[in-house]
Amino acid sequence: MTVIKENWVFVETDLNKINPVTYELITKMKQISHDPVVAILIEKSDANLETELSEYGPDKILLVKDDELVDGDDLELTDALNKLIQKQGTPNTFIFPATVVGRSVAPRLQARLRTGLTADCLDLKFEDDLLVQTKPSYGDNIMCEITIPNHHPQMATARPNVFTAEKENNPALKIEEIDNLEWEKDTKLQIKSQVLPLKTSNDIAKAQRIVALGRGDKTEAGIGIANNLAKKLHATVGVTRPLTDLDQYTITEQIGQSGQTVAPDLLINLGISGAVQYTAGISNAKIVVSVNTDENAQIFKYSDYYFVGNALEFSKALEAIL
Numbered sequence: 633m634t635v636i637k638e639n640w641v642f643v644e645t646d647l648n649k650i651n652p653v654t655y656e657l658i659t660k661m662k663q664i665s666h667d668p669v670v671a672i673l674i675e676k677s678d679a680n681l682e683t684e685l686s687e688y689g690p691d692k693i694l695l696v697k698d699d700e701l702v703d704g705d706d707l708e709l710t711d712a713l714n715k716l717i718q719k720q721g722t723p724n725t726f727i728f729p730a731t732v733v734g735r736s737v738a739p740r741l742q743a744r745l746r747t748g749l750t751a752d753c754l755d756l757k758f759e760d761d762l763l764v765q766t767k768p769s770y771g772d773n774i775m776c777e778i779t780i781p782n783h784h785p786q787m788a789t790a791r792p793n794v795f796t797a798e799k800e801n802n803p804a805l806k807i808e809e810i811d812n813l814e815w816e817k818d819t820k821l822q823i824k825s826q827v828l829p830l831k832t833s834n835d836i837a838k839a840q841r842i843v844a845l846g847r848g849d850k851t852e853a854g855i856g857i858a859n860n861l862a863k864k865l866h867a868t869v870g871v872t873r874p875l876t877d878l879d880q881y882t883i884t885e886q887i888g889q890s891g892q893t894v895a896p897d898l899l900i901n902l903g904i905s906g907a908v909q910y911t912a913g914i915s916n917a918k919i920v921v922s923v924n925t926d927e928n929a930q931i932f933k934y935s936d937y938y939f940v941g942n943a944l945e946f947s948k949a950l951e952a953i954l
């Protein structure tokens with residue numbers, strides 16, 4: 633098998649809009665790669681998403697204009713990407729966002745290509761052509777560096793909000809349109825319509841201020857006051873995993889390893905212990921304030937300011953002076 637010296641990034645689109653995580657991945661790959669970074673874009677025949685995409689400086693865009701495939705399911709997408717690799721050659725690496733779509737399509741493609749995949753990476757770098765993929769392991773207690781030395785493409789999914797997207801003018805950009813992929817239709821599943829959810833994980837992932845609630849502030853009164861505080865601060869409410877047992881919170885608001893990675897200017901942690909699975913999602917927060925009754929709470933190690941005391945009383949007092 634001939635490996636082409638290209639590093640591919642899958643462009644995720646939702647209802648004819650590019651998911652911004654794509655730009656984060658392109659920027660990161662441009663920073664670390666000495667070979668061309670190629671964006672794989674599938675769009676409707678009358679769309680022009682390549683214009684927006686080109687602002688982030690990929691070296692090449694492989695463009696598939698296909699009205700059916702845009703609305704295709706994960707199996708169809710997998711088959712189309714497999715056909716694309718058969719047509720173009722095997723890239724050195726192929727990176728996907730660790731989103732619902734990326735987490736479904738990337739492993740299916742990996743299995744078909746009989747290569748390796750590292751899921752949910754928090755960092756990527758190259759040693760020559762070898763992609764070194766960093767991810768938390770063993771319950772997030774250690775960071776592992778994983779490589780796939782003998783198979784191609786070296787595949788990874790990387791979490792949204794970990795890398796920073798930066799615009800770049802690339803006058804050398806080439807756009808190559810691919811015709812006749814002849815992907816196989818999935819007859820078992822039919823998607824009749826697609827709607828954007830009212831609330832998305834983007835709300836918390838993009839929030840500039842977050843009030844995060846943990847088990848130590850899980851009472852009805854604690855949650856009520858924390859929500860008032862959030863309103864006054866124009867902040868979004870986030871939670872730790874135990875709070876997702878409540879009807880009003882889901883994985884959409886959960887911060888951490890199995891939830892969302894956040895990068896706010898201000899994060900207030902109320903009654904949160906600081907388990908590694910939670911702190912994995914907050915390393916890009918700028919100012920962290922934490923409140924906990926336990927003076928030895930782990931979360932204080934990740935905090936710029938902390939208060940030893942009751943979260944509810946703290947929220948009440950802070951809300952009163954705002």
Ligand SMILES: Cc1cc2nc3c(=O)[nH]c(=O)nc-3n(C[C@H](O)[C@H](O)[C@H](O)COP(=O)(O)OP(=O)(O)OC[C@H]3O[C@@H](n4cnc5c(N)ncnc54)[C@H](O)[C@@H]3O)c2cc1C
Nearest residue numbers: 846847848872873888889890891903904905909924925943
């Ligand atoms: C595979 C895996 C993935 C996971 N993914 C995630 C994830 O993405 N996100 C996540 O959050 N968790 C995740 N978890 C769970 C994680 O391990 C912790 O259990 C969880 O983060 C703990 O949440 P907490 O801090 O709210 O609760 P606790 O650990 O119970 O901490 C509560 C804290 O509140 C303090 N406290 C008590 N009363 C008060 C009070 N009145 N005022 C102030 N402080 C008070 C206590 O001192 C304590 O420190 C995951 C676990 C596993 C195994």
